[in-house]
Amino acid sequence: MKKICLLLAVLVYSFAASSQNLMTPEKLWQLGRVSALGLTKDKQFLLYSVAIPSIAENKSKRKIYKIAVTGGDAMEVSNADSLMENEKISSDGKYIISSDEVQVKNVKANDIYKDLPKSNAYVFTSLNYRHWDTWEDGKFAHVFVAPYSNGKAGEAKDIMAGEPYDAPQKPFGGDEDFVWNPDGKHVVYVAKKKFGTAYAISTNTELYEYDVENGTTKNLTEKNKGYDVNPQFNKQGNLAWLQMKREGYEADKQDIIVGVKIIAPNGESSLKTYNLTTTRDDIHVESFKWSEDGKSIFFIAPINGTLQLFSVNNPT
Incomplete structure (x- = not known):
């Protein structure tokens, strides 16, 4: 009797297993890649995209949907840009910022040696010449500021002109x-302003503040020698960002820093900083977002193999 029961159990299990679809790369390619885009201007809907990879075309096809923050059915939209606030436009609506690739260095042989126009070699004398699968081609991502009026941008100015550094980071x-900055007069950007071997071995990204009115740039995080990334302002003008302390250590603990601008009697400004997560050795912040009133910050950090949502008060 036991043998019959065992045989029946094996047959039932085998039938159930054979009726299920196996997980294959092809099945994974059929799954949509979901990405949150943000809230609509009225804060009533969440916008998100779903990208479906196409093997035949070797690219993904993306559709954008909106769904009420209170729940309900999702609706496809075709005008997502008009539904969301454009955070790249200054608060007074006078300027818009963007990024683009700029040729700064000559690394192709036919650019260096004009008498060798057919040469397709790259010439490097030091690091960094390749990052994973991408060669350094002498082009760098730069931030641009342009006047903005009636929905159109004017002539853009490269605020990093001639600099062999990337912003955004690669x-x-x-x-x-x-x-x-909410004042509409300053742009804060991330850059590691080192070149060659110094760039390749360093993790010292900095936050730089560009003054739109006088064209000057100031390093806001010069004292810290590790990563400084992901700058975010609240509506009150407080700046927060993610920071690692130690130079050259990519796996350092990542904390949330809040900086408050202090004006000295001579008119010079500096940031008074607060580390909001330094007391928790078990917390490595992955991402964060200011609350609407600017009084607290929400952030995500891994704890015991899970990703958890936290909040911390703004001490300023």
């Missing part, structure tokens, strides 16, 4: 690497 940096 390879992971994006739009979060350059942001407006």
